[in-house]
Structures are given as C-alpha cells and as structure tokens.
Amino acid sequence: MNRTIRTTEDVLVLLDGLFPPPAPFWDRFYADRSADRPFFAPKPDENLVSYLDRDLLRPGRALDLGCGPGRNAIHLAAAGFEVDAVDLSSTAVAWAEERAREAGASANLRFHRASIFDAELPHPQYDLVYDSGCLHHLPPHRRVSYLALLDRLLAPNGHFAVTAFAAGAMGSERPDEELYRLGALEGGLAYSPDELRSIFRDFMPLEIRPMVAHSPSSARFGVPFLLTALFQRPPSL
Template sequence: MRDIRTVEDVLRLLDGFFPRDAAWWDGFYADRDRPVPFFVDKPDENLVSYLDRGLLTPGRALDLGCGPGRNTLYLAANGFSVDGVDLSATALEWAGERAAETGADVRFRQGDAFELDLGGPYDLIYDAGCFHHLAPHRRVSYLSLVDRYLGVGGHLVVTGFSAGVADSGSETPDAELYRRGSLEGGLAYSDEDLRHVFADLTEVELRRMRDEPDGSPHFGEPFLFAALFRRD
C-alpha cells in the first residue's frame, strides 16, 4: 500500500528506524538505585544560574522529557507554574511521589509530546536530555512544537551531549544513522549545530555545563552543553 501523502506520513515512516519506545524508558527508570547521575534530586546548575542572574523570571513553564521531575520541582519552588511531560509512566510515577513530598503545584502528563495537546503558550520550555535522543527527522517536529507552544519573549533551554567531548554522544552523520538504524545512545551537538537548528531563535547563552561535585546541591556534567535561546 502507498501510505505516504503528508509530511507527517513521512515522519512516521522514518520513526520506524528509531522507535520511541515507552516500555524501554519504563525499564530504564524502574530501578531507582541505579548509579545514573541525573537520577539525583538536584536541579541543573545552568538552570540555577539563569534564575540567579535574572535571565529567566517566573511564568508558565513546560518541562519537556521531565523524567523524575528534578527540574520540574525546582521551577515550581521558584515561582513557575509547571507542566511536566514524559514518555515514561514509570518516570512520572516517581516524579509524582517527589511532588507529593514537597507539595509542589505541578501537573504531569504521560505521552509523546509531539502528539499531545500541551496547551500553551509557555514562557519557558525546559529540556534536559530529550532533544539529544531524537532522530534527525524529528528535529522538524521539535521546532514545530517550540513554534506552537513558546510564547513571544519566552525562552527555550536545551541541555544535551556535546560534540568533541570524550564519553559524550554519537557524532555519526545524520544520513549514516539511518543506514545503521541506530541513534547510538544519543546524538552529540556542536555549538555550530545548535545555532543552525535553532536559527530562528535568539541565542542568549551557549556553553558547556559546569562539573558539579557529588556534594553539590546542583547537577552538572561537563560532557553536556547548556543552551539558552529566546523567541523575539
């Protein structure tokens, strides 16, 4: 059968190379005692820095791929009205337990963010590790989501694997990823890549994450980038 008629049909066809598997992520989050750095209940150091310097101010926020909710809860504690979205029901169960312990005013939704009606507009879209797990063709969907839900004057924050760094993500070219049928654990991005992808937004700050020691109240790993953009 000839199924391709729209751009969305093409995107769904390409999804077959790299399925977004909720069951895999449920298994990933099932063992809470695994030594995974971002399982800690600490906000990203760059997020803390943005708020401390006044680069972000409280408003309505979307935590995209929120996982167990560590940044969601930090945003709520600092005056944001926050919606957290994740593919994994297991991650959101954990996030809900954390929210109940703190009494945070947050709302969690489970599902594919590209298919959900998220409402909006948002003053902030925060993404700690979702973007670098997307297949190349889904950057189109990601930019469409940002365009649909980020308000004028709002900010987009993305953290992910940095190119040119040991123990970071894959630097395999996009076309070769389809030949191999694998995202190789996640994609690394250079500063030039990020400026190209988010060319319609204004760059506010683009840097590597700072390395935070175990005893720090903040999360930071130097193999990750931290990018702050504004929609003018």
Template sequence: MDRNIRTVEDVLRLLDGLFAPDADRWTGRGAAWWDGFYADRSRPVPFFVAKPDENLVAYLDRGLITAGGRALDLGCGPGRNTVHLAAHGFEVDAVDLSPAAVDWARERCRDEGIQATFHCGDAFALAGKELAGPYDLVYDSGCFHHLPPHRRVSYLALLDQVLASGGHFALTCFAAGEMGSELSDADFYREARLHGGLAYTDESLRRIFSDLTEVELRRMRDEPEGSEWFGEEFLWTALFRRESVR
C-alpha cells in the first residue's frame, strides 16, 4: 500500500509520473532525451543558430533592461542568449538539463572569449543552491512551454525565490493559434501527454504572472535568414518586472 504523499512536492512528483515518458522533458531524468535532441548540431532546428533572441536585443537597446548585474538563463540550450547576456556585462548563470547542450554553450562562450557559469541539472532542484539569487534578470527562451500545468507552481516558486526586487523576468513561449497544443489544462491529464508543448494566449500569460508588473508583451518578430538575431512569429515575447520592496 502506497501512502507516501505528505507535501506539495510529493503531489507534484506524482503528477509528473502521469506524463511518462514526456516527463523526461523537464525532470531530472531528462538529460538523456535532450542529449539525443542536441546530438546532431547540423539539424535544421531554428534555435540551433548562434543568434540571440530579437526581443532580448531590443530590451537592451531600448533600455527596458539595464546591462550588467546578474542574469539567470533558464534552459539555456546551446547558449545563444547566454553569449549575448555575458557580452553585455551580465554575470550569467546558465542552466540546462542536458550535458550536450551545456557543452555546446560552453564552447560558444569560449569561442567568443567571454565568461559564464554553467549548471547542468533541474533548475527547480538547483534553485537556492547552485542557482543562488537574487538575479536582476531571469531569462527563459523556450523552457516554460514544455512544463505541464502543475509545474507552473514550481516555476512561480523559483521566480519568487531567485528574482531580485526590482528585477526583470523575460520569456518566449508558444503562441496559441501558431504553435503548441491548445488543450485545456484538465485535458492534458486526461490524455497524459503534452503533445510537444503548451500554447499560451496573452491573457493566460498575464494571469499566470499577475504578481509581476507587465512591461511588454508582444509576438516575436520574424527575422529573415540573414539577420543577426533569432526571431520566429509563432512565439510570444514577454517582459515583466518585480516591483521593488521598500
């Protein structure tokens, strides 16, 4: 007889189990799945390019976020945005489940002659330990939409723990009507599949991150192949600020 649930984390792990093998996309077991994904660097995957997100470039150029300070790159992948942040004076902690992704990101930083600190593992487990805030910027390009609904609880707890007072949180995620599954939260549990990722509306993002102040929420601009920046219009870009505590 199994009667082991006594904490919120116990409940979250139980719900993780409903999505096996999809759970390997976000839990500590996910290294092997993502290593296979990153094994062939020549694959025509849009975010394999060595270009930063156009919205991140715009935030810095327009002064919506200030260069420098400490930044956390959640789900850094092959380090596109890690490189850009570090090149603009941020002290960057970059985290990813996949050793293959982290190795690639390290190589890109080394090739550019810049420094960043890399962490391989589950960001939820590392928060408050290796990922010791406060961070002036938490940046997520494509991690959030791979989480099942119940792990938004963990995600918001992570932000609450590591985001500095007055700091910014920015993300890109699948836009409803363009990319990702539009099943209701409840239907994901009925089907026990994530269908490659969750689509979001602008209203749903505002509701989920309602404890933060919206700075900008728009669709990512589509960037042509020859652009210096990464841009795909099937993504939302969102920038929020945590109000300063006096």
C-alpha cells in the first residue's frame, strides 16, 4: 500500500522518518554515566532556581519534558511540586528513578518512559511545563506537535519555561528546510530570543536571557551557550 497519508499526524510521522530514530541515540548517550557532560551533574538549572527564588513560580503540578536523569524534576519535587517527568530514553529514566530514591523525592514524582507527544499522564493540565534541552532536539515539523501539547496540557495562567541552544553560541543555525535536505539536526538547533518569541507568540514572555554560567562546584547548573525563557499562558487562551 503506497498511499498512506490521510491525517496531519500521518504527515508528521512521515517527516520523522527523514531523521535517525532518536531513542537508540539517547540510550547510548546516557549509558556512560562517567562521561564528562556538565548536565549529568545532579543539580538544577540556575534559571529554574532563580524563578523559584523570585516567586515567579509557585508549587503546583509540573510536567518536565525530556527530563534526562531527573535533575530538574527532583528539584521541583523538593520545592513542593507534584511532578510528572517524561523522557524517551529508558536508560535516562532508570537513572532518574535511582536519583529520586536517593534524594527521597519519590513520593510526589513520577517518571514516564515515552515520547513527550505520546505519554499517558495522570492529569489533564499542569501549572508548569518545564523543558531543559528537549525543544532544540526536535525536528522543525514537531514544533507543531509541541505547540499542540502546550495548548492541551498547560493550564490557564500556567507557566512554560524552556532552555535551548543559543544562536551564536551552540547548535545548528541552518534554515529549517535545509535540515530536511541534510537529514540531520546537527546535534541540535539553535534559537534566538526573537525566534522563541515568535514560536510562542500566544504566550506572554516574562523573561528571555542567556543562562548564567556557574562553576562545576556550584549547586546550580549553568552554561553560557544556552538560552532560557519563561512564558505565561493568558487566562483566556
């Protein structure tokens, strides 16, 4: 059968096939826990800590997209949030669950091994959707799915925070259409502040800034090649 395209999802799945499947890569990526990757350290993003310290975020239900080994999910749980954390990699989720048990944060924290678009979640909406490094690993067509996810899962007045490769610092800056000719994301896509404002134009930007660098000895994670942004959903959207 050659004529299989009938729905928008059929088109998205077809376009997914133009890029290597992500799950095997991420399982290999997280398998070597001794690798020198700064975000393997069990500490939260400095911007997340800053939002909490300034009362820009208050405890509620949180959804962590692409949680990796759980460092931000565990911090949110410790801060009083009820957290659902999702990652495509079973290796990452197993590591995150170990860390949560060690931190005593398992009571109000659930991990889900799934695509962020297919995860079966216990709540219809969340007060916070947090993304540290998921968006910039999605192919361009999956921004459509990402925006639909936010529309479905982010509560009115809820907050959405994203951390992504910063244009001019790290990540591919090729135009979207070139990536399909190449068949690769070149390690991840770079975003500028204006691009984030445009993509998430239905949300109110509260803060968009470079991540503040922190030393390896700091209790916070911070590297200068990431861009951080905090948005709020209007009450009537």
